[in-house]
Amino acid sequence: MALQSRAVFCDQALAARIERAERDLTAAIGANVAARIGDVLAMPVGGGLAAFSEPGSPMNKVVGLGFAPFDERAWDAVERAHAARGAPIQVELSTLADPAIGRYLTARGYHLVGVENVLGFALTSGRPRRLARVRTAAEPPRARIVVAESGAGELEAWLDVTVAGFGAPDVQGVPSHEQFDRAVLERVIRDFASAAGFVRFFARCDSLVAGTASMRTADGIAQLCGSTTLPAHRRRGVQTALLEHRLALARRAGCTTAVITTQPGSKSQQNAQKQGFALLYSRNVLRRDASPGL
Numbered sequence: 399m400a401l402q403s404r405a406v407f408c409d410q411a412l413a414a415r416i417e418r419a420e421r422d423l424t425a426a427i428g429a430n431v432a433a434r435i436g437d438v439l440a441m442p443v444g445g446g447l448a449a450f451s452e453p454g455s456p457m458n459k460v461v462g463l464g465f466a467p468f469d470e471r472a473w474d475a476v477e478r479a480h481a482a483r484g485a486p487i488q489v490e491l492s493t494l495a496d497p498a499i500g501r502y503l504t505a506r507g508y509h510l511v512g513v514e515n516v517l518g519f520a521l522t523s524g525r526p527r528r529l530a531r532v533r534t535a536a537e538p539p540r541a542r543i544v545v546a547e548s549g550a551g552e553l554e555a556w557l558d559v560t561v562a563g564f565g566a567p568d569v570q571g572v573p574s575h576e577q578f579d580r581a582v583l584e585r586v587i588r589d590f591a592s593a594a595g596f597v598r599f600f601a602r603c604d605s606l607v608a609g610t611a612s613m614r615t616a617d618g619i620a621q622l623c624g625s626t627t628l629p630a631h632r633r634r635g636v637q638t639a640l641l642e643h644r645l646a647l648a649r650r651a652g653c654t655t656a657v658i659t660t661q662p663g664s665k666s667q668q669n670a671q672k673q674g675f676a677l678l679y680s681r682n683v684l685r686r687d688a689s690p691g692l
Contacts, residue, residue: 408678413494414465421462430589464495512683517675545643548598563626620648
């Protein structure tokens with residue numbers, strides 16, 4: 399079954415809201431990292447946030463630039479802070495952001511290392527219309543899937559399933575520009591799962607735990623995050639069930655748009671578009687290697 403969404407047009411105002419939500423998400427995760435290791439970098443810049451926690455973390459990035467005035471002196475401070483740590487700088491820059499920032503960064507030696515897509519689903523006040531789904535002969539039989547919130551006492555179990563699912567990616571489309579050490583990934587997912595405002599979910603397939611997901615809502619935006627399915631349960635509708643459950647909750651919470659971030663051409667993007675998500679914009683991932691001594 400797929401959900402029918404009215405088309406989403408993403409103007410700069412909507413993109414700014416989504417990017418602010420991403421900034422605040424990064425800050426919430428950073429607060430957990432700070433509680434765990436102490437010294438972290440969290441510098442406001444150009445309406446966004448420059449974050450650095452520990453080497454090799456996927457949360458080492460600059461997000462949210464391009465929708466507020468850009469201060470070159472503040473950016474110099476960001477570069478000096480990274481240089482003091484001997485750390486590279488990675489920027490996720492929306493294609494709807496001020497293009498002058500992209501020109502400024504490339505002139506300073508930043509280069510394109512990857513792209514990620516932001517997809518959106520318009521949440522309406524009425525019930526979604528479902529579309530019939532035809533199962534192909536290659537797919538296993540549909541199972542009874544139940545989605546429920548993960549309780550406070552289930553954090554460790556949720557982490558185990560999530561890490562296991564991400565450790566066996568369903569490869570399709572453009573490869574990710576990043577690879578992460580499993581130990582670092584486990585710590586980040588824990589920080590992520592414990593961040594303020596996050597709700598975690600289990601999907602059970604014929605009573606067996608099959609997948610996990612999470613969601614955070616802010617400023618009318620529902621961020622659908624951390625969704626994964628264990629390999630033995632893939633192609634059975636687990637991701638569809640997790641999406642439908644979270645969209646229903648987001649609608650009841652008063653959100654107007656649900657968003658998901660994927661690799662271009664990935665299975666995750668394919669699944670999301672089958673459920674009615676549309677491509678809103680992309681983020682160009684720009685990186686400059688460590689430059690000590692700035």
